Amino acid sequence: MKKDTRMGLPTLIWLGFSFIAGITFTASFASIVGSSDNEAAKGVGIHILWIFAIEGLVAFICAWAFARLIKVHPTANGGASQYVRTAFGDFWGLFMGLINYAVIPLVAMGLLVTMVRNNFGSGSVIELFGKNGIWGSWGKLYLDLISLAIYSVAAAILFFGIRKYKIVANVIGYMTWSITILIMIVGIVVFSGNGFSGLEHYSNPENIDLTFFNFNNAFVSCFFAFCGLESFITVGNNIKNRGKNMPIAMTIIMIATTIFYIVFTLILMGAVTSGFDENPNIQVFGQSSPFLKAFGGWIVILCTVLMRFNSNLQVTLFGGSALEPMASQGFLPEKVSIKNKENVPVAGVITSIGIVAITFILFMLIPDIIEGATGNASPFDYATIAAATSIMLISVYLMVLGTVLIQGMRKNIKTTWYENTGWIIALAFLVLQFFMYFFDRIRQLIKGIESMNGIGSGNGISDVLGAIIPIIYFLGVIAAIFGIYYLYYKPKRAKWLANPDGVSKMEEINLNFRILNETEIQTIMEEEKKIDEYWLEIKNNHLQAKKAKKLQNS
Template sequence: MKEQKKAIAQSKKFSLPELVWLGFNYTCGIAFTSVYATMMFSEVDKTGQFLGMHMIWIFLVEGLVAGTCAWAFNKLSQVHPAGNGASYIYVRTNFGKFWGWLISFLQYTTLPIIVTSQIVSMIRLNFVGSGTFLDTKDMLGNWANLIWDAIGIAVYMLVSCTLFLGMRLLLKRYLNASSYIKWGSTGLLIIALIALFIINGTSAWDVNASSKYTTLNPTNFSIAFTSCFFFFLGFETYATIGKNVRNPERNIGRSIIWTMALAIIFYVIVTILMLGAIAGAFTNNPNLQIFRLLGNHVGQWIYYAGVIIMLICTISLKANAGMQNALYSGAILEPFAVEGLMPSKYQELNKDGIPFKASFLNLIITFIFAMIWLFIPDIIQGATGGNAVFSYAAITGEASLIMIIIYSFVIMVALKLGFTKKMRVKIWEMIAWSLVLVFLIWQFVQFFVDLGRSYHTAINQLNTDSSKAIATIVSNTLEIAYIVGVIMFAVIWYYTYYWKKYQARLKTNPQLQEALDAPFTVTDDWNYVVKEIQTELDRYLVRNQKIYQSQDNSNYQDAKHIRQEAYQSEGDLQEPVETK
C-alpha cells in the first residue's frame, strides 16, 4: 500500500519532457517582436537603434546569461527549503532579513511593469502604429495612445475581476486552452514569415544587413539586452521545484539547458525570419505588419484574416495573463504578511484558498502604477504633440533592470556558498557565475550612463525639438524615479514599520520569531547526494550482470545492499522501486 501511494505520487511528478515544455511555454512567446520598432528602425517614429543583424547573436548572449542565472537558482534550491519566492529565501537566509525584504519587494514591483507591458501589447500596439486597417493613429492623432491605453486598462481590470466574481473554474478551463491559442497563432505567424521570406528572396535581408541598418555600440547593445532579457524571465519559477520532478538531480539541470536552448533557437529563428520578411522599417506590431505585406503579394483576404486572427489571439492571451496575475499576485504579498512586513489581514485566505485581501490590494496597486506608467506619459504626448513617451521596449527594459538586480544578488549567494564550501560547486560554475555577475553589473551601470547621455541630449534639444526633448526627459525621469522610489520605500517601510514590530516580537513572543526564522537556513544536500549514489549504483548493477552473465556474485549483493540504504535516505526525492 505504501509503495502504491509512492507510485501515485511519482506519477504526478514532472518528467524531463514535461519540465522542458513547462519552462519553454512559460518563458517564450511571440510578443517579443514588438521591440523591433525600437531595436531596428521604427516606421512610425522614424527612429531606432539600427541593430539589424546583431539581434541574432544578442539573443544568444541573452540565453547564455539567463541560463547561467537559472543554473544558480537550481543549485541553491538543493540547499534551501522549498517555498514561494526563491530569491527571497536565498537572499534572506544568507544576507539577512533586510536584504531579503528588499529583493522580494523589488521582485514584486516588477509586476506592475509587467502588467503595463501586457496592457500595451494587448490593445495599444494593435490600434496605434500597427500600420494595418486597425491603426487609428491618423484618426485620433496625438491622443490615440491615451484613448487606447484607457481602454486597455479597463479591459485588464475587468478581466482581473473575474477572480473576485467566483469564476475560478472558468479561469482553470481557460488556462488549459491558452497554450493551444498561443502556439496556434505562433505557428500561423511563422508560416506567414516563411512565405514572405521566400517571396522577398534576399531583398529584405540585404537591406537589414546593410551598414545603414546594422550598427553596434555599447549604448544600443545595452538597450537591446535589457529590453529583450525580459523575454527570458520566469525560469526561476520552474528551476526550484525539485520535489515535484522525477530524478531532480539529473532532470532539472537538463531541463534548464534544453529550455534555454529551445528559447534561444525560437527567438533566433523568428528574428532571422523577420529580418528576411521586413525590409528596414518595422511598425509597432510587426506580427500584424507581416500579414499586411503578405497580403500585397498573395491577396487582401490573407491580410484581413491574418490581422483579425492575430488580434483575437493576442487579446485572448493577454486576458489570460491578466487573470493569472489576479489569481497568483496575492500569493506574492501573503508571505510579507506572515512575517509581519505587512498587516496580518493580508494573509487571510478565502474558501478557495486565495488571499482575497492581498489580491485586491495588488489590483489597486496595479491600477495606480498603470495610471502612472501610461496615463501621465500619454497626456504629455497629447499635449506636446510628440512621439510616445514610453515604447514597449522601454517598459520591458525597466522590468529587466530590476530583475538584473535580483539575479545579481542570487548569483552572489551562490558564489558565497561556493567559496564557503556549503554548497557543491565546480570550478566552471564559479567562473561562469562570476563572469555573468560582472556582465550584469556592467549592464546596470550602462543603463544609467545611457540615461545620463539621453538627458544631456534632450536638454540640448529643448530649443530645436521641444516635444521630443520633453518626451525623453519625462521617460528618463519616470524610469529613474520608479527604481529609486521603490528602493527608498522598501528601506523606509522596513525600519519604520517592520523593525519596531520585530523588536517587540523578540520581547513578547520570541518563540514565534524563532518559528518564522526556522525555514531560512542552509540545509545539506544529502538527499541529492544519495540520489546520485543510487543512480550510479543502478548503472553498476547493469554492468555487473552483463559481465557475470546474470549470475549472482558478492559485488552484486554488496551493491544492492548499499543501493537499498541509499534509497531509504532519499527523503522527499524517493521514487518507487520499479518491479521487473
C-alpha cells in the first residue's frame, strides 16, 4: 500500500521537541547558576527557573512569527532569508542568509566542547584538566583536539554515503532519551533522599548574585538551549495542513521544551546540593555511591559522545545544505549547490568543514594554547560559546520579528493587536540583550587590559581574547556579506540582466520572493484538502481489502 510521507501533527510535535530539547543545556550551570568551586563567582541560583520561563516565552513569540510568515510565502523551506528578502530586497536576503549560516560553525564549537572536554573536568569520573587535572593546564588542548578528530570522522562519513544514517540516528536518539530518563529517575531518587537541602542551597541569598549583567549573561547563554526552531520551521512543505498544524505544533513544542528544562533543572538542583561542576549530569550519579558514580558517569560520557557525534554529522550536512539556497539565488557559485549520487552537496560540505576549522582555531585552539602556556583559564567554555551562538541567533530573530511587523503594517499579513504587542515587546527585549552582550565584551576587554598592566583581578590575555574574538567573528561575517554582495553578486547580476536568458533566470528566482494573496492561499488549502482525501481513500480501501481477505480465509 502506498503511504502518505507527509508529517502529521503528532509526528511534527515529537520531531520538533526532540530536535530542540536535550540535556546538554546544563553544561553552562557551573558559570551561570552556581559553581561547586568556592572561589568561583556566584550565579543566579534558583532564579534560573523563571529565566527559563522568559526564554521559552520569547522563543515561542519568535516561533509564532516564523509560523505566520510560512503561511504567506510560496515555499516553506526558504527560511528566514526568504522572508527578509521578500520584505527588504536581495541585499538583506543575503545578509540574513549568511548571518543564519554563521550560526552553524559556532554550534559546532558548542558541540565540540560538550562532546569530550566537559566530560573530564571537575566532578567527573576522571579529571583531566583544571586544578587537579592529570593533564594540567594543557588538558583542554588535548581534549579539544580529540573532539576535532571525532568531528573529522563524522564529517568524513558524509563522503562515503549516508543511506543508513537514519538508522544510526534513530538508535543514538533512543539511547540519548533513555539516558535522559535514567538521569531523571536517579535524580528524583537522590532528590528524595536529600530533601529540600539542594533547593535551599540555590535559594540562599549568600549563594546568589542576581545582578543585571548576570541576568543578561544567563539569558543569552541559556537561549542557546531553545535554538533549532529557525531550522526546524523550514520543514513546512512536508507536513499535513501546514497553515493549521504548524502554529499548533510550535505552541506545544515550545511549552513542552520549557517545562522539560524547568523540571530537569529542579531535579538537578535537588540532587546536586552544593553547586555544579563541568557536567552536572554526571554529578547526579556521584551523589550516591562510588560504583554508581563510575557506572553512571561513563554511561553519560558515552551517551554524550554518541549524541554529539550524531549532531556534528547533522551540523556539517546542514551547513552544506544551507549554502545551497544562496547559490541558487546567485549569491554564491553554483558548484556549491551541486550534489553527488548520495544527495550530498560536496562542495558545500567541504566549505563548511573549512569554516568550522577556522572557527576552531579562533575559539578553541588559540585560547587552549595560551591556557597551557600561561595557566590562565581559557575564556571559552560552553556558556561563553553558547552566548556567542545565541547572539547570532538573536540577530536572526530580530530581523524576522522586524519583517513580520513590517509586512503587517503593509497589510500583507493580517495580524492582531496582541500578536503585534508580543512581537514588539520581544523585539525590544532582544535588542537590549544584543547590545548588552557586546557592552559586556567591552567591559571584559578593559578588564583584561587592566589585568595585563597589573591592575585588578582579571585573567589578562585570556580576557582580551574572550572579548575580541566574538567581535572579530561578528564583524568578519558582516564584512563577508558586503564583500560577496558588492564584489561578486552585483557584477554577476549585471551580466544576467544584460541577456534574455539571464533576465528569465532572475524572474524565475524572484517568483519565490513574494507574498501570496488570499486566492493563492485558499488554493493551497484546497489542494491540501484534496491530498488528505486521496490518502484517506487509499487507507480505507486498504482496510476494506484486508477485511474482505480475512472473511474469505475464515
